[in-house]
Amino acid sequence: MTGKSEWRHLYTLIELAELGAHKRTAKISTEFLAEKMGISQQTASRYLIELERAGWIQRTVTPEGSLIKIERAGDAELQRLYASLRFLVEAAYPPSVTLEGTVFTGLGEGAYYIAKEYYRKQFIEKLGFDPYPGTLNLKLTSDYDLKTRMELEAYPAIEIQGFKNENRTFGLVKCYPATIENKVKGALIFALRSHYGASVVEIIAPACLRKQLNLKDGHKVKVEVFTLP
Amino acid sequence: MTGKSEWRHLYTLIELAELGAHKRTAKISTEFLAEKMGISQQTASRYLIELERAGWIQRTVTPEGSLIKIERAGDAELQRLYASLRFLVEAAYPPSVTLEGTVFTGLGEGAYYIAKEYYRKQFIEKLGFDPYPGTLNLKLTSDYDLKTRMELEAYPAIEIQGFKNENRTFGLVKCYPATIENKVKGALIFALRSHYGASVVEIIAPACLRKQLNLKDGHKVKVEVFTLP
DNA sequence: ATTACTACTAAACGAGTAC
DNA sequence: TGTACTCGTTTAGTAGTAA
Numbered sequence: 001m002t003g004k005s006e007w008r009h010l011y012t013l014i015e016l017a018e019l020g021a022h023k024r025t026a027k028i029s030t031e032f033l034a035e036k037m038g039i040s041q042q043t044a045s046r047y048l049i050e051l052e053r054a055g056w057i058q059r060t061v062t063p064e065g066s067l068i069k070i071e072r073a074g075d076a077e078l079q080r081l082y083a084s085l086r087f088l089v090e091a092a093y094p095p096s097v098t099l100e101g102t103v104f105t106g107l108g109e110g111a112y113y114i115a116k117e118y119y120r121k122q123f124i125e126k127l128g129f130d131p132y133p134g135t136l137n138l139k140l141t142s143d144y145d146l147k148t149r150m151e152l153e154a155y156p157a158i159e160i161q162g163f164k165n166e167n168r169t170f171g172l173v174k175c176y177p178a179t180i181e182n183k184v185k186g187a188l189i190f191a192l193r194s195h196y197g198a199s200v201v202e203i204i205a206p207a208c209l210r211k212q213l214n215l216k217d218g219h220k221v222k223v224e225v226f227t228l229p
Numbered sequence: 230m231t232g233k234s235e236w237r238h239l240y241t242l243i244e245l246a247e248l249g250a251h252k253r254t255a256k257i258s259t260e261f262l263a264e265k266m267g268i269s270q271q272t273a274s275r276y277l278i279e280l281e282r283a284g285w286i287q288r289t290v291t292p293e294g295s296l297i298k299i300e301r302a303g304d305a306e307l308q309r310l311y312a313s314l315r316f317l318v319e320a321a322y323p324p325s326v327t328l329e330g331t332v333f334t335g336l337g338e339g340a341y342y343i344a345k346e347y348y349r350k351q352f353i354e355k356l357g358f359d360p361y362p363g364t365l366n367l368k369l370t371s372d373y374d375l376k377t378r379m380e381l382e383a384y385p386a387i388e389i390q391g392f393k394n395e396n397r398t399f400g401l402v403k404c405y406p407a408t409i410e411n412k413v414k415g416a417l418i419f420a421l422r423s424h425y426g427a428s429v430v431e432i433i434a435p436a437c438l439r440k441q442l443n444l445k446d447g448h449k450v451k452v453e454v455f456t457l458p
Numbered sequence: 459a460t461t462a463c464t465a466c467t468a469a470a471c472g473a474g475t476a477c
Numbered sequence: 478t479g480t481a482c483t484c485g486t487t488t489a490g491t492a493g494t495a496a
Binding site: 290 | 479482
């Protein structure tokens with residue numbers, strides 16, 4: 001979520017805000033800040049210099065202390081952290097969960113469904129990519145993964161509307177943005193055909209995942225699934 | 230606000246929450262967490278061990294990764310940070326401001342007012358301490374301090390109700406909890422007598438501040454004034 | 459008073475590796 | 478695979494002090 005060297009800066013920013021540097025200028029000596037943060041005066045001085053260089057604060061050094069005001073960029077950082085926390089603390093479901101499953105070859109129906117123009121248009125519009133005509137089937141085995149899959153079902157999803165043509169009816173498809181193997185962006189869709197049951201999920205992506213990630217049947221694949229904000 | 234070694238732990242906790250460890254158990258490998266946080270696998274492992282020791286998370290190591298669940302204590306930390314940030318981001322005024330003034334000797338009226346039983350009872354009830362019968366007068370001089378004092382006037386204050394006896398009327402007194410010289414807890418009250426004007430504030434505390442802090446006329450005193458939540 | 463540089467110390471980090 | 482130990486390296490932190 002944040003570059004690791006920025007952690008300390010973010011904390012300094014919070015401390016400064018608590019000392020009144022948030023939408024006004026506050027006179028804060030490095031010694032005072034240091035005591036508040038449990039660090040040395042020298043380190044506090046360095047932090048302030050770094051925050052100024054990063055454009056997070058405005059700083060004017062005077063013989064009686066430093067005049068500090070948190071800038072737009074710094075305020076944006078506070079807002080960002082606040083927004084993340086609000087979601088974490090208040091939401092009933094997590095921002096993401098991970099699933100792991102084993103690759104297996106299906107009956108090749110995935111391509112048939114995905115390629116349906118009415119579905120395809122919605123994938124492009126709602127997921128932001130044109131799916132490769134085929135799905136990667138993943139069999140979930142561990143209790144943990146099955147449990148997670150069940151939970152996921154209760155979270156809000158992107159809904160791809162169904163339709164009917166002269167021959168038959170195509171149902172609603174629920175999907176979630178996902179990252180496959182922590183590398184490729186795509187989406188998880190609940191098994192399009194009910195006979196797979198709850199232990200199978202399918203993955204779609206802009207390109208052929210088997211080729212892109214060099215996957216064969218039996219390989220374990222890790223998927224990070226994102227819920228909707 | 231937080232012990233400095235806990236900063237990184239808090240961040241790890243946020244990351245874990247984003248990975249779904251917030252009110253449920255998530256399977257998170259140290260390698261995966263490391264990549265998310267931009268640190269090494271070894272460091273991620275160490276962080277998890279430290280978080281477990283701190284009682285912030287429950288951790289079960291399995292051959293496929295660690296099962297992580299944020300515990301009550303960890304959740305409390307997230308809540309605490311969230312609450313601080315919410316106040317900072319949403320409040321129209323800062324949690325505290327600092328003022329600096331020069332000690333001077335008044336006409337000794339402070340003691341007269343403070344000792345009035347009707348006032349005194351309210352100080353005890355609303356500030357939580359029995360004030361030493363006397364005030365420390367501080368003359369504000371710098372533009373910064375005068376400006377800050379003006380701002381303070383607009384923030385909500387603890388109100389000490391006035392009263393009248395057979396001879397005269399005693400007005401409403403507005404005050405704020407404060408820390409004097411970053412050591413002693415007391416309160417700032419706006420000058421009880423109008424003839425001092427806006428450039429003077431008075432400080433009360435459980436004990437005599439002149440003695441306790443060895444203050445003489447002309448000494449500079451720094452006061453951290455807390456606004457109300 | 460302050461701030462902040464330089465030189466040093468302490469702590470955190472990560473590579474290698476055992477399990 | 479995974480986790481987590483040891484240990485050398487890097488980085489962060491502080492003391493002393495100049496400005």
